[in-house]
Amino acid sequence: MDIQNISSKKVLSLVLFLIITQLSFAQKVVRYDLYVKDTLVNYAGKVKRAIAVNGQIPMPTLTFTQGDTAEIYVHNELKESTSLHWHGVFLPNQEDGVPYLTQMPIEPGTTHQYRFPVIQNGTHWYHSHSGLQEQIGMYGSMIFKKKQNDPTFRRGIDDLPTVPVILSEWTNINPDNVHRILHNANDWFAIKKGATQSYAEAIREKHFNTKLKNEWKRMLAMDVSDVYYEKVMMNGTTNEQLTQFKAGDKIRLQISNGGASTYFWLTYAGGKITVVANDGNDVEPVEVDRLLIAVSETYDIILTIPENRISYELLATSEDRTQSASLYLGEGIRQLSDRLPRLKYFEGMKMMNGMMKMNGDLDDMGMKMSLNQMDMNVVMYPEITGDKKSSASGHRSHTGHGENQYNANALSDIVTLNYAMLKSPENTSLSPDAAVKELRFELTGNMNRYVWSIDNKVVSEADKILIKKGETVRIILYNNSMMRHPMHLHGHDFRVLNGQGDYAPLKNVIDIMPMETDTLEFAANVEGDWFFHCHILYHMMSGMGRIFTYENQSPNPLIPDPKYAQRKLFADDRMFHFMAQNDFATNGNDGSVMLQNTRWSIGTEWRLGYNSMHGYETETHIGRYLNRMQWLMVFVGFDWRYRKMGIDEHEKNIFGQQNKKDSRSAVSLGFMYTLPMLVNFQAEVYHDGIVRLSLMREDIPVSKRLRAGFMLNTDKEYMVELNYIFNRFMRARTHYDSDMGFGVGLALNY
């Protein structure tokens, strides 16, 4: 008995000991301290401001093991507020790091603690969710390791050496300014990229009709991306070498795209790329020649080193193919990967022309497009559809106008990854008993005014979307805008219904191309306010998103004043963007200032002569854009002018209405409508009954840097102009004005 007693006690204590160690193991707290500080960097020939965390860009890689508790202290040493969002991570809502939505911003000089249990594994990343800080350094890798005894541990995959890689891009222009430039439809970035797609270039490439049709359909020259970057980087550098690997070694790279607006092509000089995980979730290994990693996606890929004495280049090329970064695997002479040739922009323009209806809707011509399987952009890829001279026509005649016309994998022997090829190794199906809430979103926007929205509403114009805990939320996304969008959901992974049935892959970002329809579903299982938005930073800041919120959820203790927080959150997409220009010419000054946001435009134009015979005049318009494509704006105007006219000299407009006064102040009501060929038609009626109609067009792209413009109106005034763009701020302008005559000048614009 005694012996038994003792042994049972022993067993008990052993069990207790085991439980305690188990608990302490499960509750291992891993702490990181992050010091966020302003810094100066020189990435592209100029010293510029950036933000470094613990003195480095990218931010340090944070590593945890599933089961750990993450404890991250953010010490804000900036002169502005900040925040950190844990991208793709399941956590309590108040740890999600969206300022004014899940917490108040971390003010300068303060420390904020994020604390959450790590309940998943995989490759994730983290970034600032405040303003445009992500663009200037606030991005880093975040790796959650599997536990050794994890039942999903995959031999030959999860036991390989791993290297986290975070992709990013750099511009020498302050990102606030980038944002402003985009909203002002300035084509400086296109000039830098060589993607102006002007009439001269169109004629040279025998695409004059394409260009004409494009402008007829009221489109500005399009590119696959908006911003010109001087540098793209992997782990903060353009050239990195990992010499520790030998022939036959397999390496698992954990790649996150921390770029603010750049998609990257990944290609490898040492052979095929094996994709084993996506957005932190395992997928069945799939072998490809290349993949395009959308903004904010993560991919785990396995690369093999074929031979010793050669190191093989993993090449990350920006989608617009202007920049690239290299990572060399192995030791020895560097074998470079094939370069991606320049895009055939006019083929892309021709394709867009075919898809664009006159009302600005897109027409998929009966092709049901989804999951990146059919990529309209292949018409621009010389490596798939042949180079300019042989053109895509040869290929098309073979494949006809069938569905394979845009299927990159059918058109060439290069295998490009698409979402239909991803399959989860585990059954991911959701509970069949849960109620299903189906939501349809149409992604909308227009490039001309850089407005990006969902169902033609930006975040501040739309209500939060109420969902219930326990239900299945199904989202049907349709992209009716002309750009692709990486849509990201906070706090949840969604299943992408891609034909793999119960094994549909889990993701938290889906790239959706123009005209594509994708279906996603997720289990609503964590209360809180969760952001669902386009992860292109400048699209997000323009308001392309929605907020999911749970019915009857408890208030977030970190948001003491929800109304104030909401107003601050909405301020992002309500922001006005400023522009100004003035031409200092021999015959006077022509200029304007303008403030614009999503719907409103406030602008003043002036023409100031150097003497009273030439006159002085200003026009101010406060207008609101009405329809989705924003081709119609109604406005109230205030005009003032002074002009010395001779005795008995009257101005008579074509309607016979006369204006006898030297000095005139008038209030008007009118509208402006964008006609085909991007000609603005403006009609206004003044308080004294005088009517004025005018037609004008600015910035006709004659050649790469030459722009033409004209104006004529029913006051029998007209103007023609020609501009040569020197740089972002300066152009030479020559014009003839019916009032002021011929002038040559230097035009400055901001």
Add this chain to the structure above:
Amino acid sequence: MKSINILIAVLLLCTSTITAQIRNAATATVKIYGNCEICENTIEKAGNIKKQASVNWDKDSKLATVIFDSTITSSDDILKRIAIAGYDSDVYLAPDKSYASLPDCCRYERVNKTASHQSMKPGESHSVHTKGESPLQQVNPLYKVFEEYFAVKDALVKADESTASAKAKDLDAAVNSIKMSALAENEHEVFMKVMKDISFDAEHIGDTKDVGHQRDHFTSLSKNIYELLKITKFKVTVYYQHCPMFNNGKGANWLSKENTIKNPYYGAQMLTCGKTVETIQQ
């Protein structure tokens, strides 16, 4: 005296403008693989960047002098650009597509690429070597014909018409001295087909001192020798090479014991124009 002064001034100006172009100039000498003048053009164009880098490549030594602003770039950057244009160096191997799209005459031998490959399989390449040695013992009578052909070819490369003429006569003699019985059955068959033509062309080359006329006959001669050599086990690897320009762009081929192009149809005029179209292993 005055003119000398001016000359010195001009020289000074020239040198100063050259150095003024690139600040913080550093100089390096690097090896870049390539063949001809077209290569030189491409290499230098790919490497040069105004005010940043200038490359001067010598096609004989394959050495390039690179001058660059060491504060903003490096010789590695320059070599990377050149590799992307298709040219290997000791730091970079060109992307395969870039190399493949070089003009024919620029297809230099990729020493670094093959060296790395061979070092991987030392056993294999060695065994190939020993295998090839045994047939050397018994001398095939056709070998004499081939050797004379190569002598004619070498003379044409140098545009040496009298040597070409003399060697062609030796070739004719060699062809006529072959004893059919000494040939293997398949060799016999082909030899019967081509011997008359070989003899005809060799006679004509021998009878003239006009290198143009010799080269005309050399086209068909080469074709027939190729037919013969292909079925004969010759002692060394032979390269069947192609000049795309000769005969008004119709092109012409020749055989050579080395892979490096030395064009017999144009000689020094366009020595390195052409490419290997077939490698005939021993």
